[in-house]
Amino acid sequence: MAHEQAKERFVESMVQVMDFTSRILPDDVFDKLKELQAAETSDMQRVIYDAYFDNLEKAKELKRPCCQDTGILHFYLSAGTEFPHLGMVEEALEEAVRRASAQIPLRQNTINYFEERNTGDDTGERVPWVHWDLLPGSQDLEIITYFAGGGCCLPGRSKMYKPSDGYQAIVDNVFDAVADLGINACPPLVVGVGLGHNIENAAVLSKKAYLRPLGTRHPHPKGARFERDLTEALNRLGIGAQGLRGENSVMAVHVESSGRHTATIAVAVSVACYAHRRSLVRFHSDLSFEVLSHKEAGH
Ligand code: SF4
CATH class of the missing domain: 3.30.360 (Dihydrodipicolinate Reductase; domain 2)
Known part of the structure; x- marks a missing residue:
């Protein structure tokens, strides 16, 4: 050719x-939103999810x-x-x-x-x-x-720590980032966490993390468990769809990692909104x- x-x-x-x-x-996101809608108990959350799905239907119908x-x-x-x-x-x-x-x-x-x-x-x-x-x-x-x-996927946050700060610093960073960034996005969120050795590689990994299909897991068993634990803990924040009170703050937390330097811990967090x-x-x-x-x- x-x-x-x-x-x-x-x-x-x-x-x-x-x-x-x-x-x-994409199919995995649509199915996850349906699953989270079914788990919500308040009238307000039902109204918001109905509006999300009505919006998606109209986008298809009107080709917008x-x-x-x-x-x-x-x-x-x-x-x-x-x-x-x-x-x-x-x-x-x-x-x-x-x-x-x-x-x-x-x-x-x-x-x-x-x-x-x-x-x-x-x-x-x-x-x-x-x-x-x-x-x-x-x-x-x-x-x-x-x-x-601009309100969800492009903000994000990267930070360097010393090993003496401990791995607890990673968890604190994720919670602070989701609490801050989640307000300007439209939850439920997909949270990408990048663990690396400098700002640059952690940021790229956090982006790759949230691009992964929902339902996939980090290949290391402890990484997979970390993803499950963070998902469960973030959902206890009680931030529902559109940032109002609800049962599920996140669709998923995905972690991507690389080796780190003996002297550095790099953490980046990127979040994606319901319109993923x-x-x-x-x-x-x-x-x-x-x-x-x-x-x-x-x-
Ligand atoms: S749906 Fe996503 S991209 Fe659209 S306004 Fe909400 S956060 Fe921003």
Whole structure:
């Protein structure tokens, strides 16, 4: 396939991907919200969950984004080292966002720092934000598309500790962050905790943590237990949907970790709101693609 033809096909496919991702929540998130709705006991919580689901239904029906804050577009790529179109991917993603911004349409959210001006098309300096990982030997390209809203997903918090502060500092940090950040988001939240050796790697890990499918667990048994304990404890805060009193503050807590330096403990917390607009698609070498996150992908 000629380069320009391949690029055009990829751009149009990614516009479709952003379109359904902006309107329809992934299956795991939708199912979890239904489960949490059933567990709420107060009339107020029932009304809020009904409003959430009514909003999601209308977004589908009217073909509009399910939240006015369509955020900044983040793409987390797992790129096969044998995928034949790697060279055009970043440029094509930028073009796809530009088209999606006009066609879906998306709210124009990207500001240039030094001109203090809205770019008008949701692209800009290093926007969309693209993160690359490699899939050795694969011919596929997997893309997580994420709409990172300004009240929930883009805030977040990173902090360095000394080992003498103890691992209790990690727990305190998570609770402080969720109590602070949760107020501006729309709970129930997905909480991503990154445990690393510096601010940079902890922050990236916290983001990867909340992008993980719900129901998955940290591979280390103690990491998995830490996730379960934090979920249970955060749910005792009594922050329900929309920040009003309720039974469940979080959909899940996910932890991602790396080795740490003997002298450092790095903790980052990122939170995602109920409108957790993430999709996972897999492109093959002929640029056909399959949607892995949504049964009802709308394409
Ligand atoms: S917290 Fe989420 S649902 Fe609420 S306004 Fe922000 S992006 Fe939208």
